[in-house]
Amino acid sequence: xxxxxxxxxxTLDLKSTEGKRVxxxxxxxxxxxxxxxRAGVMDRLDLGYEDIxxxxxxxxxxxxxxxxxxxxxxxxxxxxxxxxxxxxxxxMIAEPGRPPVRAGIPVGDLAGGMWxxxxxxxxxxxxxxxxxxxxxxxxxxxxxxxxxxxxxxGQYFLDGSVPAPExxxxxxxxxxxxxxxxxxxxxxxxxxxxGILVRKATSTGSVVETAxxxxxxxxxxxxxxxxxxxxxxxxxxxxxxxxxxxxxxxVLDRGMVIEIEHxxxxxxxxxxxxxxxxxxxxxxxxxxxxxxxxxxxxEELGIGPSEIARLRHHGVVS
Amino acid sequence: VTRSGALNGLLVLEIATTTAASYCSLILADLxxxxxxxxxxxxxxxxxxxxSAEARYLTLGRNKESFQxxxxxxxxxxxxxxxxxxxxxxxxxxSMSERSDIGLSADxxxxxxxxxxxxNLTPFGQSGPWIDRPASEAMLQALSGGMSMTGDPxxxxxxxxxxxxxxxxxxxxxxxxxxxxxxxxxxxxEGCDIxxxxxxxxxxxxxxxxxxxxxxxxxxxxxxxxxxxxxxGAFRCSDDRYVIIAVIDQxxxxxxxxxxxxxxxxxxxxxxxxxxxxEHGQELRDIIxxxxxxxxxxxxxxxxxxxxxxxxxxxxxxxxxxxxxVAHRSxxxxxxxxxxxxxxxxxxxxxxxxxxxxxxxxEHTDALxxxxxxxxxxxxxxxxxxxx
Numbered sequence: 001x002x003x004x005x006x007x008x009x010x011t012l013d014l015k016s017t018e019g020k021r022v023x024x025x026x027x028x029x030x031x032x033x034x035x036x037x038r039a040g041v042m043d044r045l046d047l048g049y050e051d052i053x054x055x056x057x058x059x060x061x062x063x064x065x066x067x068x069x070x071x072x073x074x075x076x077x078x079x080x081x082x083x084x085x086x087x088x089x090x091x092m093i094a095e096p097g098r099p100p101v102r103a104g105i106p107v108g109d110l111a112g113g114m115w116x117x118x119x120x121x122x123x124x125x126x127x128x129x130x131x132x133x134x135x136x137x138x139x140x141x142x143x144x145x146x147x148x149x150x151x152x153x154g155q156y157f158l159d160g161s162v163p164a165p166e167x168x169x170x171x172x173x174x175x176x177x178x179x180x181x182x183x184x185x186x187x188x189x190x191x192x193x194x195g196i197l198v199r200k201a202t203s204t205g206s207v208v209e210t211a212x213x214x215x216x217x218x219x220x221x222x223x224x225x226x227x228x229x230x231x232x233x234x235x236x237x238x239x240x241x242x243x244x245x246x247x248x249x250x251v252l253d254r255g256m257v258i259e260i261e262h263x264x265x266x267x268x269x270x271x272x273x274x275x276x277x278x279x280x281x282x283x284x285x286x287x288x289x290x291x292x293x294x295x296x297x298x299e300e301l302g303i304g305p306s307e308i309a310r311l312r313h314h315g316v317v318s
Numbered sequence: 319v320t321r322s323g324a325l326n327g328l329l330v331l332e333i334a335t336t337t338a339a340s341y342c343s344l345i346l347a348d349l350x351x352x353x354x355x356x357x358x359x360x361x362x363x364x365x366x367x368x369x370s371a372e373a374r375y376l377t378l379g380r381n382k383e384s385f386q387x388x389x390x391x392x393x394x395x396x397x398x399x400x401x402x403x404x405x406x407x408x409x410x411x412x413s414m415s416e417r418s419d420i421g422l423s424a425d426x427x428x429x430x431x432x433x434x435x436x437x438n439l440t441p442f443g444q445s446g447p448w449i450d451r452p453a454s455e456a457m458l459q460a461l462s463g464g465m466s467m468t469g470d471p472x473x474x475x476x477x478x479x480x481x482x483x484x485x486x487x488x489x490x491x492x493x494x495x496x497x498x499x500x501x502x503x504x505x506x507x508e509g510c511d512i513x514x515x516x517x518x519x520x521x522x523x524x525x526x527x528x529x530x531x532x533x534x535x536x537x538x539x540x541x542x543x544x545x546x547x548x549x550x551g552a553f554r555c556s557d558d559r560y561v562i563i564a565v566i567d568q569x570x571x572x573x574x575x576x577x578x579x580x581x582x583x584x585x586x587x588x589x590x591x592x593x594x595x596x597e598h599g600q601e602l603r604d605i606i607x608x609x610x611x612x613x614x615x616x617x618x619x620x621x622x623x624x625x626x627x628x629x630x631x632x633x634x635x636x637x638x639x640x641x642x643x644v645a646h647r648s649x650x651x652x653x654x655x656x657x658x659x660x661x662x663x664x665x666x667x668x669x670x671x672x673x674x675x676x677x678x679x680x681e682h683t684d685a686l687x688x689x690x691x692x693x694x695x696x697x698x699x700x701x702x703x704x705x706x
Binding site: 001002003067068070071072073075076077078079081082083085086087088089090091092093095098099100101102103104105106107110111114115117118119121122123124125126128129131132135136137138139140142143144146147148149150151152153154155156157158160162163164176178184185186188234235237238239240241242243244245246248249250251253254256268269270271272273274275276277278279280 | 324325326327337341345349373374376377378442443445446447448451452453454456457460461462463464465466467468469470473474475476477478479480482485486489490492493494496497498499500501503504507510511512513514515517518519520521522523524525526527528529531532533535537538540541542543544545550551552553554560561562564623626627628629630631632633634635636637638639641642643644646647649657658659660661662663664665666667668669
């Protein structure tokens, strides 16, 4: 549901000769052919880049797999968690002495999708200015996650420093302070600045311009509930639960929560795409039912009703 | 600088200091666009985290040129506007009022260059109640709900240590610019002023948990090392290293039991199906934890690989960067200067250029002015007047 809005759906048996034929008909009209099979699967189906190029000489053929189409892990299965673990990202979130934890946002998967969108758009641009005619994109989730280690990798390359949870403890940029109501807050400020802010906010007598230590701050925050702190300090943010995040005025005002009338009735809510180009009214279409558009699309390919019935009868489409 | 690449021929200005915006234009530069960083702040002082020798600058500065100009002077602003006129895109992290201050309000920009793609990449965007709120990476992760889903179950929330709100904001920004460019090249739009918010970008990265929440009101807590199943997460090995496994369905579960040499697990009715295993999650975890603690991580890697399971050692960053797959994919690159970096993970066959060193701050000021027709004498005058 969440990942298929604004798409059409066709069901097709890619192992059957007829299914391959229909798939190639589809490809012949496509700008982009995208798959997320493990390396080699499309080739074994005789539907790899070289096969598709025969029918679509200008295709941008993009594959997104966990590890890409070569390398020692090419046969290994992978998911978001595997990629977060291998990339080093997970090792940075562990609490000292506790098992590592993953980013709750499946950033390995989602960033992989975003990198692929960038690759496809770049290839289309190169095609439109004539610097390539067709192209195969071999995208890997692990590559994408490694790329995101960006300047942490840069630091490591400079001086060998490895981010480790033991080095944590900078309240300005990571530690969440617990409040008396067992909610957590984070603060935008460096240590000294924060110490002074907190001291000012809680001081009854003369303001002392010395910072609280991190330990004193932790005790201070813990002495009162989060709703005491939130209005007091502009730089304090509640660590939102998801339901709170999705009802934040800023999030709603920006139109990030969208409502879609589902094919089967009922209104569904989703989070939307953060990119809005002025002058364009982006579509907000229901996620399709499986195979909902099979007939329509076959017709667009010039396949008539009796032929469609035959294909369905043979289980090539459903 | 000679360039090849998918975005060859595009000129992009970066008027920004944030990671998100610099990362966005880095991706464009890696893909072949010519990117000019506009340095307009005060010169960095010794010990500032922002200097041309610091890791973040080095990492985010490769393949870019640097142009230093004083935008408090009218002449400096005029020079910038000439660059804007010649550009295809601008990546900017300033507020609307800061943009006006440097002569680049939306109206001024569309007058200077109607086909310009101007990307505003700011923490909260250019609308809504929080436009002017100060922000940080931790704050964006906290507000989006992502932080509440990260950490030990029952424990305090943790942020993802990678700055994913900023970095993924850079990815969204790149996608926005490329989409706008495509619309422009297909002549379905002219230039545009894009308002992109890092918080929006982060919320958009919670697609299915938010769908579950909207459907049935379930609010996810910290996901620990996995979250989907008792056999989806990290396990400690005898050498105090961790390995993750990602096993949910029946076929890999059977293979896991064999890899753990545990026929009793396979026969145990408490763990017969995915929902049984979920129901008896703690009991199952306790058993499997003991098994994993009996052997070192390298041995488990062998066994899990032989069983064709989704697994991984929880690498430290140094190990990750030395990982054979990472090496094989040439994710580590060297600049001619000798600096090492991780590359943008996009290879367009036949269109990949070599990395160029990050510039010294203002390194290209003279060459760029020269190309704008500003002669040597005039440049000396501008420099003496503190404009550049």
